[in-house]
Amino acid sequence: MKNYILTVSCRSTRGIVPALSGYIAESGCSILDSSQFDDLDTGRFLMRISFLSEADKGLTELVEGLRPVSAKFEMDAEIHDGSQRMKVLLMVSRFGHCLNDLLYRWKIGALPIDIVGVVSNHFDYQKVVVNHDIPFHHIPVTKANKSDAEARIMGVVESTGTELIVLARYMQVLSDAMCQKMAGKIINIHHSFLPSFKGANPYKQAYTRGVKLIGATAHYVTSDLDEGPIIEQDTIRVTHAQSADDYVSLGRDVEAQVLARAIHAHIHRRSFINGNRTVIFPPSPGSYASERMG
Numbered sequence: 001m002k003n004y005i006l007t008v009s010c011r012s013t014r015g016i017v018p019a020l021s022g023y024i025a026e027s028g029c030s031i032l033d034s035s036q037f038d039d040l041d042t043g044r045f046l047m048r049i050s051f052l053s054e055a056d057k058g059l060t061e062l063v064e065g066l067r068p069v070s071a072k073f074e075m076d077a078e079i080h081d082g083s084q085r086m087k088v089l090l091m092v093s094r095f096g097h098c099l100n101d102l103l104y105r106w107k108i109g110a111l112p113i114d115i116v117g118v119v120s121n122h123f124d125y126q127k128v129v130v131n132h133d134i135p136f137h138h139i140p141v142t143k144a145n146k147s148d149a150e151a152r153i154m155g156v157v158e159s160t161g162t163e164l165i166v167l168a169r170y171m172q173v174l175s176d177a178m179c180q181k182m183a184g185k186i187i188n189i190h191h192s193f194l195p196s197f198k199g200a201n202p203y204k205q206a207y208t209r210g211v212k213l214i215g216a217t218a219h220y221v222t223s224d225l226d227e228g229p230i231i232e233q234d235t236i237r238v239t240h241a242q243s244a245d246d247y248v249s250l251g252r253d254v255e256a257q258v259l260a261r262a263i264h265a266h267i268h269r270r271s272f273i274n275g276n277r278t279v280i281f282p283p284s285p286g287s288y289a290s291e292r293m294g
Contacts (some may be wrong), residue, residue: 001052004084005269010075012038012045019069020049027065028055034285039274046272050082066219069253073140075109088113089162091153091170092120097191098168099125101256102263103132105207111260113267116160117155121172140174150178157182164266167221168259176223184273187257187266188228191251193217193235203251205242214238214247216255218262220273229278231271232262 008020010097017036022234024031029051036047046203053062063079070077092099099118105111112257117135118125129136141149157165167188179186191202191214206214215235222228236250266279 001054001056004029004051004053004059004075005079005080005082006047006049007269008045008047008049008077008253008271009071009272010045010076010077012043013073016045016047016073017155019045019073023069024049024051027053027057027062029057029062033260035270035281035284037272037279037281039279042275044274046051046274046279048272048281049271080269083144085112085114086163087116087161088164088166088263089116089157089160089188090118090166090168090225092118092125094124095169095171095252096121096125096128097252098256098259100128102130102166102168102259105260107132111263113164113263113286116162117156119156119170121149121170146175150175154178154181164263166259166263169255174221174224179221179223184220187231187259187262188219188226188227188254189218189262190217193233193257203242203247207247210240212237212239214251214254216251216258218258222253222279229273229276231265231278232257232258233278234261247282 006020008016010016020030020266027204031049031051033050034048036045042238044085059081061078066077066079069075082117090099090102106115106169108115115134117137118129119137120126121139121141123138126138127137137195139149139152156162165186169188169189174186192269193213203214213235217230218232219226220228234254236254238247268283270281270283
């Protein structure tokens with residue numbers, strides 16, 4: 001029996017849940033897990049259903065059968081093969097803690113994705129990437145060649161069938177055009193719980209200000225720098241007895257964990273962009289163990 005994931009976004013109205021559950025039952029399928037959210041502020045309804053096909057219906061047949069229900073409620077609805085791993089392109093500059101963490105999780109099976117390549121504007125992690133049998137793409141970026149560099153990056157995206165780009169501390173600002181073209185498909189890690197300390201040495205700034213909590217924020221990339229819809233956040237407590245270097249070390253640990261959890265939410269279709277915010281549904285039973293490792 002194959003596992004499928006149905007995601008739905010539409011205007012909130014009566015009858016959506018029975019229509020979807022009825023279709024799934026009539027198609028010879030059984031629901032494993034279901035989450036829903038009715039946003040009273042925006043009038044949007046969001047839903048994620050994980051189900052098994054007991055009648056061995058294929059993805060194409062299920063998608064076609066859903067069309068009448070989808071049309072009736074004017075849904076943005078998609079059905080995904082739960083066993084199909086998402087194709088992910090990682091991008092990094094000179095800070096490798098997030099990249100190394102993701103490669104390790106991927107290697108031990110705790111991050112169920114297909115890493116189709118790593119793009120970097122430096123050579124620092126070429127050997128690490130190649131040793132994992134992953135293609136490495138060195139694409140230098142300067143003010144003069146920025147548009148050409150992005151064209152090369154998009155060439156990698158298109159040739160590999162990339163479904164998600166992860167900026168694992170990639171320290172180049174993406175153009176508005178690229179952000180719009182890949183909207184909802186680029187995740188970045190921001191080295192702050194709140195974007196209060198911008199620019200160089202954010203942990204040094206936090207240390208100087210005597211903060212008691214440091215953290216990290218994973219968000220979708222938009223043309224507004226570091227202000228896209230937030231997927232995941234976490235913090236860790238610090239004290240006056242710790243140094244700025246301690247802040248950096250602790251902060252990097254939090255960044256790696258937050259980024260991994262954000263990726264898990266996205267690849268398991270639990271993350272829904274809802275205006276400037278996100279709705280993140282909890283892990284389904286079938287994926288709970290692997291996601292907890294994230």
